Amino acid sequence: MYTQALNAQEVHGRPVVDPAEEARGARFQARIDAEDRIEPNDWMPEGYRRTLTRQISQHAHSEIVGMLPEGNWITRAPSLKRKAALLAKVQDEAGHGLYLYSAAETLGTSREEMFEQLLSGRAKYSSIFNYPTLTWADIGAIGWLVDGAAIMNQIPLCRCSYGPYARAMIRVCKEESFHQRQGYEIMLTLCRGTPEQKAMAQDALNRWWWPCLMMFGPPDSESQHSDQSAKWKIKRFTNDELRQKFVDATVPQGRYLGLTFPDPELAFDEASGHWRFGTIDWEEFKQVLAGNGPCNRQRMKQRRDAHAAGAWVREAAMAHAQKRARRAAEAAALPEAA
Amino acid sequence: MTTTSITLAETPLLALVLRRADDALILGHRLSEWCGHGPMLEEDIALANIALDCVGQARSLYDYAATLDGRGLTEDDLAYRRDVGQYRNCLLVEQPNGDFAATIVRQVLASAFLDPYWRAMTASADPTLAAIAAKAEKETAYHLRHSAEWLIRLGDGTPESHERTQAALDDLWPYSGELMESDDAEAELVRAGIAVDPAAIRPAFDATVAMVLREATLTAPAAPWRQGGGRVGRHSEHLGFILADLQYLQRAHPGATW
Numbered sequence A: 001m002y003t004q005a006l007n008a009q010e011v012h013g014r015p016v017v018d019p020a021e022e023a024r025g026a027r028f029q030a031r032i033d034a035e036d037r038i039e040p041n042d043w044m045p046e047g048y049r050r051t052l053t054r055q056i057s058q059h060a061h062s063e064i065v066g067m068l069p070e071g072n073w074i075t076r077a078p079s080l081k082r083k084a085a086l087l088a089k090v091q092d093e094a095g096h097g098l099y100l101y102s103a104a105e106t107l108g109t110s111r112e113e114m115f116e117q118l119l120s121g122r123a124k125y126s127s128i129f130n131y132p133t134l135t136w137a138d139i140g141a142i143g144w145l146v147d148g149a150a151i152m153n154q155i156p157l158c159r160c161s162y163g164p165y166a167r168a169m170i171r172v173c174k175e176e177s178f179h180q181r182q183g184y185e186i187m188l189t190l191c192r193g194t195p196e197q198k199a200m201a202q203d204a205l206n207r208w209w210w211p212c213l214m215m216f217g218p219p220d221s222e223s224q225h226s227d228q229s230a231k232w233k234i235k236r237f238t239n240d241e242l243r244q245k246f247v248d249a250t251v252p253q254g255r256y257l258g259l260t261f262p263d264p265e266l267a268f269d270e271a272s273g274h275w276r277f278g279t280i281d282w283e284e285f286k287q288v289l290a291g292n293g294p295c296n297r298q299r300m301k302q303r304r305d306a307h308a309a310g311a312w313v314r315e316a317a318m319a320h321a322q323k324r325a326r327r328a329a330e331a332a333a334l335p336e337a338a
Numbered sequence B: 001m002t003t004t005s006i007t008l009a010e011t012p013l014l015a016l017v018l019r020r021a022d023d024a025l026i027l028g029h030r031l032s033e034w035c036g037h038g039p040m041l042e043e044d045i046a047l048a049n050i051a052l053d054c055v056g057q058a059r060s061l062y063d064y065a066a067t068l069d070g071r072g073l074t075e076d077d078l079a080y081r082r083d084v085g086q087y088r089n090c091l092l093v094e095q096p097n098g099d100f101a102a103t104i105v106r107q108v109l110a111s112a113f114l115d116p117y118w119r120a121m122t123a124s125a126d127p128t129l130a131a132i133a134a135k136a137e138k139e140t141a142y143h144l145r146h147s148a149e150w151l152i153r154l155g156d157g158t159p160e161s162h163e164r165t166q167a168a169l170d171d172l173w174p175y176s177g178e179l180m181e182s183d184d185a186e187a188e189l190v191r192a193g194i195a196v197d198p199a200a201i202r203p204a205f206d207a208t209v210a211m212v213l214r215e216a217t218l219t220a221p222a223a224p225w226r227q228g229g230g231r232v233g234r235h236s237e238h239l240g241f242i243l244a245d246l247q248y249l250q251r252a253h254p255g256a257t258w
């Protein structure tokens, strides 16, 4: 293990910058500027490591918590084809969690530690998963909008300066775009179905639209991490830029479905070629982030319960592996003893 | 008042296909309940894999059953519009997931039968069943291997895991016999070379289970009593709740397309 804590030494409360460190930092930034990929064994500034660990682990947690709202409908999916597709989708999300935890582990934090941060409430996950899935149409809306928003966020991450994260994102993005098409197809089927089904689709759009816009994070005027992340090429577009891209891509899709967006101010601006939208309720966003969304407690409780209920299983697996290793060692020692 | 429920005129072949299809769907449904709640991420993925295989097998079998029925029904009509009394699955597969030990014991018992069963069915004189079997046997081989490995880990793990697993085995053992039961209609198909006699799978089942239990340091219960009735639609109380979940949207919106 190479040292992590020595980039900036604190002496008498004042950071002392070592000239050798400064040169390393400059070389690192030059590599980033040259679009070089940083790999796990390369030197990196402590802040880069910390920022990435936080971002990748939060992303992993989002995949795992995100299994819960959709998992709700696996047993109630309305056809065998939909049931298989939804199960496969939620399974994909578990796979995304797994790659992302592995990518984060290359930065020196173990999966157990990251899990612990999630379960203790110290680590965040995407606010969107704190909203309930009330009807089957929510499964369509999540695929179309939530996976759609995830793709907007994640496509630029395929070019992220950190190699393991960028590579994980390439695989994840392929699957997310499949999820997005599948979700849209559910919405399309509902919108072409009975009046009750169409109403179900409209209701889902009404409930998910604004929370999806919040998925891109606070407005640029208030975002804290963006500047340094942009310099490190972890983040290539600002929150507001990504949000606008998402709105521009999604509004025509919703209109094609014959649905209306729950925003009276939504209008196409000919001059800029963008869809202009109303004001996001950032107070709601803050409340959900602070743990006061409709399902925060329920989601965390489900995760904690699953983890606690599985403790004896994980212990058994470990105990058995130890027994096997001991028996193998004893068997190997036998001829010499004889 | 009209009903959305259907009843099929079960010829021996249709009855056989429904038994296999319902076993696969209900087991897959139970396994799918784990998704997001498994003891570790890897197991969420593995159980979803097995569930997907089961649902896939059920779909092929329902599709064939709908063809045999000949009235233009679909796989979804068969899954979503039959009541408890029309379901033909064995009671084992509808038993609740319980703790992870119960799920694994249920899976080992089911797979120790289904794996050799589908392998033998690849020789069926019915080409559709032979084709379904050829695909299924590859899947069931993995289901058996995965669940048997877990049974060994849990049985020969910690004192707690051993105790939980032995308890699950004691609870579920009486349901295993039904897997190998059949009736006169099925015997007719066996004579025609279309079906394999489930009783003929007994030696393979016994050998697999004995071997896995030995390695797992678990004891097969001596209990001679048996549970059964699923093949003629007499189920445990659990199936009604499964179908209430499974069928609710189709029942609430008759004739809608999803």
Ligand SMILES: [Fe+2]
Pocket (backbone or CB within 6 Å): A063, A092, A093, A096, A172, A176
């Ligand atoms: Fe994902």
Ligand SMILES: [Fe+2]
Pocket (backbone or CB within 6 Å): A063, A096, A150, A172
């Ligand atoms: Fe994602």
Ligand SMILES: [Fe+2]
Pocket (backbone or CB within 6 Å): A093, A147, A175, A176, A179
């Ligand atoms: Fe996804």
